[in-house]
Amino acid sequence: MPPDRSRVLQQAQLLASRGQFEAAIAEWKKLATEMPGDGSIHNSIGDLHLKRNVPGEAATAFLQPRRHSGQRVPHSKRSPPSKKYSSVIPPVTKSIATSAT
Numbered sequence: 483m484p485p486d487r488s489r490v491l492q493q494a495q496l497l498a499s500r501g502q503f504e505a506a507i508a509e510w511k512k513l514a515t516e517m518p519g520d521g522s523i524h525n526s527i528g529d530l531h532l533k534r535n536v537p538g539e540a541a542t543a544f545l546q547p548r549r550h551s552g553q554r555v556p557h558s559k560r561s562p563p564s565k566k567y568s569s570v571i572p573p574v575t576k577s578i579a580t581s582a583t
Contacts, residue, residue, distance in 0.1 A: 485512045494526070503530045514546070521547040 494509035510527045517523060528543035 485516065487513060498530060498533075503534045506530055519547050 490509050490512050494506045497503075497506035497509060507527055507530050510523055510530070514520070514523045514527065524543045524546040527546075528540040531537070531540035531543055
């Protein structure tokens with residue numbers, strides 16, 4: 483049975499407001515399995531990963547809807563790899579370059 487969207491959203495927001503980011507991400511992922519191309523879900527997951535200071539996972543979340551672009555998703559729910567993704571890439575690239583030396 484699919485999760486109740488409003489209940490999952492309320493729970494995710496409550497957990498995030500308490501600083502329980504991993505638990506909030508788990509709630510959002512329940513919705514992501516039902517609607518993998520919904521950009522708003524993946525943007526929320528990416529934002530929570532940024533709050534956890536895990537930019538690589540945030541970048542993956544921001545790009546996730548692009549991987550499902552073959553599915554029919556309303557244009558309003560699609561998200562381009564926008565400024566959020568671009569703002570995450572430089573720190574990731576810098577950390578990779580630093581660890582390689």
